[in-house]
Amino acid sequence: AKAAGRNNYQFFTQKMNLAAAHHFELESSLRSALALQQFELHFQPIMDIRTRHLHAMEVLLRWRRPGHGLVGPDQFIPIMEENGLIVPVGEWVIRRACEQNMEWLRQGLQPVPLAINLSPRQFMHRGLVASIRRILEETGIDPALIEFEITETAVMQHGEQTLEILGQINAMGIRLSIDDFGTGYSSLAYLKRFPVRKIKIDRAFIKDLEESTEDRAIVAAIIALSDSLQLSVVAEGVETEAQFGLLQRQGCQHAQGYLFSRPVPCAEAQHLLQGRAE
Numbered sequence: 001a002k003a004a005g006r007n008n009y010q011f012f013t014q015k016m017n018l019a020a021a022h023h024f025e026l027e028s029s030l031r032s033a034l035a036l037q038q039f040e041l042h043f044q045p046i047m048d049i050r051t052r053h054l055h056a057m058e059v060l061l062r063w064r065r066p067g068h069g070l071v072g073p074d075q076f077i078p079i080m081e082e083n084g085l086i087v088p089v090g091e092w093v094i095r096r097a098c099e100q101n102m103e104w105l106r107q108g109l110q111p112v113p114l115a116i117n118l119s120p121r122q123f124m125h126r127g128l129v130a131s132i133r134r135i136l137e138e139t140g141i142d143p144a145l146i147e148f149e150i151t152e153t154a155v156m157q158h159g160e161q162t163l164e165i166l167g168q169i170n171a172m173g174i175r176l177s178i179d180d181f182g183t184g185y186s187s188l189a190y191l192k193r194f195p196v197r198k199i200k201i202d203r204a205f206i207k208d209l210e211e212s213t214e215d216r217a218i219v220a221a222i223i224a225l226s227d228s229l230q231l232s233v234v235a236e237g238v239e240t241e242a243q244f245g246l247l248q249r250q251g252c253q254h255a256q257g258y259l260f261s262r263p264v265p266c267a268e269a270q271h272l273l274q275g276r277a278e
């Protein structure tokens with residue numbers, strides 16, 4: 001039994017070493033990924049529920065990691081959030097999104113707002129406002145064509161300081177929305193205090209919309225609240241016509257999800273914009 005125990009232990013430490021080595025490798029490749037131009041932006045349409053026309057697009061980060069294909073943000077954003085890499089990479093995302101949007105305008109496409117995610121760490125970084133200002137200047141983008149998405153958790157973490165940063169971003173003419181609404185603190189008081197224009201209902205409430213009367217009640221309540229505060233609402237993760245129909249009847253304005261399109265690479269996003277109805 002003792003020998004077996006030791007074998008288990010050895011096996012366990014081997015696995016631990018492997019996991020640690022794996023993490024180390026991941027982290028060091030991430031450190032050079034920006035310089036090696038391995039990041040790219042994908043875009044997912046946000047539709048107007050009433051007209052079914054494209055209303056905006058969310059910008060979603062991808063990592064083209066050699067030997068691993070296209071890696072999704074859940075695999076590396078938590079690590080970058082921990083080691084701080086999210087600050088330069090997040091800044092790159094904002095710049096790249098603004099440049100791309102300017103490029104589409106130059107090609108004569110109809111203007112489209114791009115929604116960019118800001119992580120909590122990025123949000124609390126002291127240089128954020130200055131870097132946004134610099135990007136606006138250098139790219140010449142109309143601030144009305146960008147939106148920032150921040151989560152409730154990021155917003156609630158640092159009360160007054162947060163309010164000040166949100167105020168500065170808002171003063172630049174950039175719209176702010178609350179991402180993953182309903183999953184965080186769910187304190188509704190801040191919605192009134194913060195210069196937020198839009199909330200995004202988390203996919204968790206949309207997933208079982210057809211079966212769950214509770215989820216339907218929650219979504220209806222969020223929409224009613226938003227209406228009374230004059231916020232617009234986006235439902236995330238809309239995958240079926242049935243969900244779409246329910247949201248439409250509940251008066252939700254916007255929807256995003258696989259029903260319309262998965263996040264797509266730049267060239268495909270451009271096609272979507274070219275085929276866009278007036």
Ligand code: C2E
Pocket residue numbers: 044059060061072073074077086090093117118119179180203236237238239256257258259263
């Ligand atoms: P999020 O901001 O909540 O983004 C929506 C996620 O839901 C995206 O996953 C999108 O692909 C996925 N999604 C959209 N429609 C559907 C649907 O109908 N069904 C299902 N099952 N999923 C759907 P993705 O691209 O893997 O991104 C995951 C998260 O990574 C994002 O969640 C966001 O928190 C973060 N993220 C992505 N890009 C960035 C970035 O540039 N900066 C920061 N800080 N975070 C980012």
Ligand code: CA
Pocket residue numbers: 058117149179
């Ligand atoms: Ca988002």
Ligand code: CA
Pocket residue numbers: 179180200202236
């Ligand atoms: Ca979300």
Ligand code: CA
Pocket residue numbers: 180
């Ligand atoms: Ca999410």
